[in-house]
Amino acid sequence: MASHRFVHLVESELIKLTNWKEINHVLEQAFVSVSNKDKSSGQPYSSQPARSFVHVGDAGALLCMPAFLGNISVKSDSSQSNPAGPAARTSSLACKLITSFKDNPSRNPSLPDIIGNIFLFDETTGQLQATLEANYLTGLRTAAASIVATEQVFLPRIADKSKLVLGIIGTGVQGEFHAMGFMKTHKFVQVKLWNRTKARSEQLKTKLTQLAPNSCNPDVNISVHDSPEECCTNCDIIVTATSSSVPIVFKRFLKQNVHINAIGSGLQHHTELAQDIYDECSVFIDYWNGAKAELATLKSTIVGEVGEVVLKQKVVPSSGITVFQSLGMAVEDAAIGKLFYSKYMEQLNKGH
Ligand SMILES: NC(=O)C1=CN([C@@H]2O[C@H](COP(=O)(O)OP(=O)(O)OC[C@H]3O[C@@H](n4cnc5c(N)ncnc54)[C@H](O)[C@@H]3O)[C@@H](O)[C@H]2O)C=CC1
Numbered sequence: 433m434a435s436h437r438f439v440h441l442v443e444s445e446l447i448k449l450t451n452w453k454e455i456n457h458v459l460e461q462a463f464v465s466v467s468n469k470d471k472s473s474g475q476p477y478s479s480q481p482a483r484s485f486v487h488v489g490d491a492g493a494l495l496c497m498p499a500f501l502g503n504i505s506v507k508s509d510s511s512q513s514n515p516a517g518p519a520a521r522t523s524s525l526a527c528k529l530i531t532s533f534k535d536n537p538s539r540n541p542s543l544p545d546i547i548g549n550i551f552l553f554d555e556t557t558g559q560l561q562a563t564l565e566a567n568y569l570t571g572l573r574t575a576a577a578s579i580v581a582t583e584q585v586f587l588p589r590i591a592d593k594s595k596l597v598l599g600i601i602g603t604g605v606q607g608e609f610h611a612m613g614f615m616k617t618h619k620f621v622q623v624k625l626w627n628r629t630k631a632r633s634e635q636l637k638t639k640l641t642q643l644a645p646n647s648c649n650p651d652v653n654i655s656v657h658d659s660p661e662e663c664c665t666n667c668d669i670i671v672t673a674t675s676s677s678v679p680i681v682f683k684r685f686l687k688q689n690v691h692i693n694a695i696g697s698g699l700q701h702h703t704e705l706a707q708d709i710y711d712e713c714s715v716f717i718d719y720w721n722g723a724k725a726e727l728a729t730l731k732s733t734i735v736g737e738v739g740e741v742v743l744k745q746k747v748v749p750s751s752g753i754t755v756f757q758s759l760g761m762a763v764e765d766a767a768i769g770k771l772f773y774s775k776y777m778e779q780l781n782k783g784h
């Protein structure tokens with residue numbers, strides 16, 4: 433076989449290509465693709481098995497996440513050269529290989545909890561087109577999944593969207609991406625931060641203060657809190673992004689009308705929130721296949737997939753506590769991998 437070249441996109445290149453609106457646009461299509469059972473509907477569709485794990489004792493795991501995503505547009509209608517026309521459609525064939533080792537951050541020197549790469553293939557020939565460093569992309573796509581879930585499940589029930597308060601529980605990598613993504617795409621009057629090690633929240637506050645002038649509210653108040661309870665008080669939207677194996681958010685901390693994006697705690701998934709929350713809330717998920725395998729021990733009411741909400745197959749509650757229980761799925765990586773590869777190739781062809 434003739435040798436074949438592929439590109440390798442590193443984090444510094446990916447940072448330059450980042451546009452949150454485009455990322456949210458492809459993530460919404462990833463959600464739709466898993467809920468759409470009719471390939472001829474004109475909507476995105478996909479094929480993705482439940483991901484496979486190799487456990488390394490109790491220390492960590494290697495995850496293999498393959499997916500095919502069909503009929504997506506990597507550009508939103510408003511960003512293409514002819515905004516009046518339909519956005520061009522493409523597909524994505526990809527596999528993310530990722531490791532999750534929970535003790536990595538406390539090593540000396542510290543290492544990320546999550547380390548991964550996305551392998552992107554030509555969907556007509558199967559040839560490897562690109563490898564993309566996936567730590568940064570996992571941060572972006574997981575935050576974008578929470579943003580889309582919040583827009584679909586929670587924001588329709590909020591009449592006045594100009595006074596929202598965001599709480600971030602856990603200001604590690606994911607907490608940071610979530611704070612940045614939400615501030616870039618939605619207006620908040622306050623962003624509240626809590627982390628087990630307070631210094632880390634203070635560091636994030638400094639970064640977010642620098643970002644604020646380029647966010648949806650340059651006057652946003654960013655505050656650091658001493659406890660999860662103080663941080664959650666008065667929040668409309670909460671993100672939990674920790675590796676805690678015991679509950680850190682309880683119902684008594686919450687407003688009556690609140691949305692939580694529960695994204696942390698690795699492969700145990702639902703340990704960050706107390707059972708009294710799960711007893712009362714409506715849970716939305718990313719995909720049933722994954723939930724059957726990875727949320728088998730969750731005792732709560734799962735209403736449906738976020739994609740089912742977008743497709744109007746499921747109705748969202750008009751008040752109360754909603755939870756987006758984020759597992760993370762391969763089509764999200766296939767979507768963001770294709771978006772960044774396309775943008776990179778476009779710039780290369782323009783001679784940048
Ligand atoms: N749902 C999804 O798609 C994804 C979920 N994750 C999960 O999100 C979580 C955070 O990941 P990263 O931000 O990348 O990790 P990180 O290592 O950057 O941050 C971990 C955070 O958890 C906190 N933490 C650890 N143990 C704790 C405890 N017992 N109590 C309270 N806080 C504790 C740390 O202070 C830190 O803020 C992990 O559980 C990871 O597996 C990560 C990527 C995707």
Ligand SMILES: O=C(O)C1=NCCCC1
Nearest residue numbers: 532570698699759760761
């Ligand atoms: O989807 C992902 O990527 C991950 N999800 C759960 C924790 C590890 C990474």
